[in-house]
Amino acid sequence: MRENIYFYFMLTHILFILSLVLLWFNTTTATSHGHHLVDVAGQAVHKCIEKERQALLDFKAPLHDPYDMLSTWRPEEEDCCQWFGVTCNNQTGHVTELALYGGPYTGSLEGEITLSLLNLTYLTHLELYDNSFHGTIPKFICSMTHLTFLSLAYNEFTGTIPESIGNMTQLTHLDLSENKFSGVIQESIGSLTKLTYLNLLRTNFSGTIPRSIGSLTKLTDLYLNYNKFSGTIPMSIGSLTKLTSLDLSSNKFSGVIPTSIGY
Template sequence: MNLLTTLFFGFLSLTGFCNGICMEEERQALLELKQGLVDHADRLSSWVASNGECCKWKGVVCHNLTDRVLQLHLSAPTQIVDLYDSVTLQLFGKISPSLLHLKHLSYLNLSNNDFGGIQIPKFFGSLKSLKFLDLSNAGFAGKIPPHLGNLSNLQYLSLRDNDLLHDENLHWLSGLSLLKHLDLSFNNLNKASNWFHFVNTLPSLLELHLAGSHLPKGQAEAFSSELGYA
């Protein structure tokens, strides 16, 4: 190989040349995720086994050098659907633990879908590379799993508008030392007597949303007073 050829391929590696073909383990993980979902609008129509270029599948973002899956943008579009149209843009069904095979996943957005009152999967707490997690308005219910506190790299967390979500102990927040944005609006936190302590110890927090979360009487006012908002 002559010097010119060597320089050419070196340039390609530096500029992020990739072929769109993610690792086979990650491609299979995405296909298993799709298999568990109900997708009436065929939003995931590009996710097919015969298409090996999984980094070009809709909603999938890969690293431009390694082709590792980094992001999944699976939020349902927010535009209003005709009430007489039988096709819905929301995803339904179950969320496969195959996501655990996406070792470099840093961004996961499942907002505005309808998962029918299932609990937030506990295995989400093992997605250790996550920096962004948006589960807002996605039809989750039950207790917020404390396993989310294992996401030590998380910077953005929104559980907003899952009004059947509840929690009595927010101790898991103490594991999120890098968290900058937290939205627990319109969840049921009326028994979370310790929320003040754990929110107040988040060293990186810049933005907090707690509207409509039914906080224990008097504690929201005390928190606002301490922050100078009274």
């Protein structure tokens, strides 16, 4: 009888020790599962996708970065979700936001936007505000149709807005202000019917404001000031009944202000 009690005691003791060892092991390690890590509770811990990490490194490679804004973007750092300006989806690890703004270091990043961004297929937010990107807006950006937020403001872009910008139908925020564009605004901009914010301040555009702008009926903010627009203000602006901010000043308009403007 005493031997049975002793055996039961020892077995219980051994099982208890084994359970402690397993608990320690599970809490200090993670099991690889695709591009995720799985913690002790079985929840996915995000880690960036290798293809997207390489896309970011390729985007960085040709840029001049005098203030080391992208100092955390190093090949030896495997998890790009921890890099400056990068936001990932916690469940999937996909890069969803890229926000690189000069901040106190105006003009921090200099160069052109490269094709590698197309490999960020889950990107919804692209903000390159207040840098020194130059050249024309690449046409491939207009194929990034998952974007809901695009800001290329305060850079040195030239040329015209691609006609294909009308493909970016998920955009709610578009800011191209303070650049060195030329030419006219394409009529295709009227296809961006989800826009609530449109800023083209000081973009050097000329010609007339396209009538299609009246299709942007969800706009609450519209800034077309300090450009070279001429002709009459289109009556279609009167369709923008949700506007709370409108600035058309410092242009070369002629004729009268449409009576339909009374937001």
